[in-house]
Amino acid sequence: MKILIADDHELFLRGLEFILKSDYPNAQVCLSKNYTEVFEQLEKNTDFDLIVTDLAMPGANWLEALKKIHDMAKDTPIVIISAVFDKEIVQKTLEVGVSGYIPKSSSNAVMLSAINLVLAGGVYIPHELLNNEIDNKEITQEFQKLKTFNDSEKNNETAANKKKLTPRQIEVVRAIARGLSNKMIAYELGLTEGTVKVHVTVILKVLGVTNRVAAVMEAVKQGYVSKNEVNL
Numbered sequence: 001m002k003i004l005i006a007d008d009h010e011l012f013l014r015g016l017e018f019i020l021k022s023d024y025p026n027a028q029v030c031l032s033k034n035y036t037e038v039f040e041q042l043e044k045n046t047d048f049d050l051i052v053t054d055l056a057m058p059g060a061n062w063l064e065a066l067k068k069i070h071d072m073a074k075d076t077p078i079v080i081i082s083a084v085f086d087k088e089i090v091q092k093t094l095e096v097g098v099s100g101y102i103p104k105s106s107s108n109a110v111m112l113s114a115i116n117l118v119l120a121g122g123v124y125i126p127h128e129l130l131n132n133e134i135d136n137k138e139i140t141q142e143f144q145k146l147k148t149f150n151d152s153e154k155n156n157e158t159a160a161n162k163k164k165l166t167p168r169q170i171e172v173v174r175a176i177a178r179g180l181s182n183k184m185i186a187y188e189l190g191l192t193e194g195t196v197k198v199h200v201t202v203i204l205k206v207l208g209v210t211n212r213v214a215a216v217m218e219a220v221k222q223g224y225v226s227k228n229e230v231n232l
Contacts, residue, residue, distance in 0.1 A: 001024055001026065001027040001028070001049045001050070002027065002028045002030070002047060002048050002049050002050075003020060003024070003027050003028070003029050003030070003048065003049060003050045003051075003052065004029075004030045004032065004038065004041055004042075004048045004050070004051045004052070004053075005017060005020065005029060005030070005031060005032070005051075005052040005053070006031070006032035006033070006034070006035070006037070006038045006051075006052070006053040006054060006057065007033070007053070007054040007057070007081075008033050008034055008054060008057045008058060009054075010033065012054075012104070013031055013033065016052065016081070016111075017029050017031060019108050019111060019112065020052075020112075020115075023112050023115075023116075030048075032053075033057075034057050034058040034059040035057050035058065035059030035060040035065040036058070036059035036060070037059070038051075038053065038059075038065070038069060039059075039060075039068065039069075039072070042069065042072040042073055043072075046072055046073040046076065048073060048076045049076065049119070050076065050077055050079065050115070050118070050119060051069060051073065051076050051077070051078045051079070052078075052079045052080075052081060052115070053069070053078065053079075053080060053081070054080070054081060054082055055080050055082035055084050055089070055093075056082070056084065063092060063096065066078065066080075066093060066096045066097070066098060067096050067097075070096055070097040070098075077099040077100070077118045077119065078097065078098045078099055078100075079098070079099060079100035079101075079102060079114070079115060079118055079124070080093055080098055080100065080101045080102065081102045081103075081104055081106075081111065082101070082102075082103070082104060083103070083104045083105070085103055090125065090194065091192070091193060091194060094123070094125075094193065094194050094197055095193070099118045099122075099123050099124070100114050100115070100117070100118040100123065100124035100125075101124065101125055101126065102114050102115075102124065102126065103126055106126070121201065121204075121205055122198070122201055122202075123194075123197055123198045123201050125194045125198070164206070165203065165206055165207075165219075165224055168189075168199065169199055169202065169203050169206070170219075170224050170225075171189060172185060172189070172196065172199045172200065172203060173203055173215060173216065173219045173224055173225060174219075174224070174225050174229055175188060175189070176200070176212050176215065176216055177216045177219065177220075177225045177229050177230045177231065178229060178230075178231050179231045182196045182197055182200070200212070200215075203215055207219065207222070216230060
């Protein structure tokens with residue numbers, strides 16, 4: 001495994017390196033102290049399994065930097081670990097392709113749990129940044145479902161009930177079939193975009209596909225969505 005981590009505070013950078021090495025002792029960890037160094041690393045090699053970065057660092061505007069990192073390493077999950085604790089900022093990071101947002105105040109165990117979830121294909125958002133009880137409850141359920149699903153894969157389990165969409169997931173995939181964006185789905189179902197994104201992540205995992213169009217096609221095949229509902 002190859003991990004790129006970036007933070008402009010060397011003490012935190014080295015501490016994060018130590019934490020990751022404790023869980024992934026065989027990982028190759030590359031360090032960067034600003035966005036300029038991150039870009040330089042990615043210009044040399046984009047073959048990283050994970051990118052973990054601070055939000056506000058020298059070298060670039062954080063939003064433009066995240067867009068560039070995502071463009072340079074499209075298949076690599078990006079996790080933000082930041083002292084900035086703002087719902088709107090978290091939402092913007094998700095919209096540009098970030099897979100996890102972890103507050104720096106989190107414990108080592110929480111950080112590792114969140115990173116493991118992202119590496120398993122999930123999305124991590126701290127519960128404190130969710131807008132309401134519905135989001136909090138649903139996203140907790142989705143995290144648990146994804147964890148259970150990934151654990152079953154590791155153990156080569158194929159129980160049918162672990163590969164079925166929930167009623168909420170069916171609502172989401174039907175909305176996708178109608179051509180709705182995450183923002184529109186969130187508005188229609190009374191959720192946040194972050195929660196919808198987590199639902200989509202789990203839907204793709206459960207259906208065994210890698211994109212929204214394929215998810216709709218598979219949902220039609222499995223009877224979750226009728227052909228008449230599809231408007232992509």
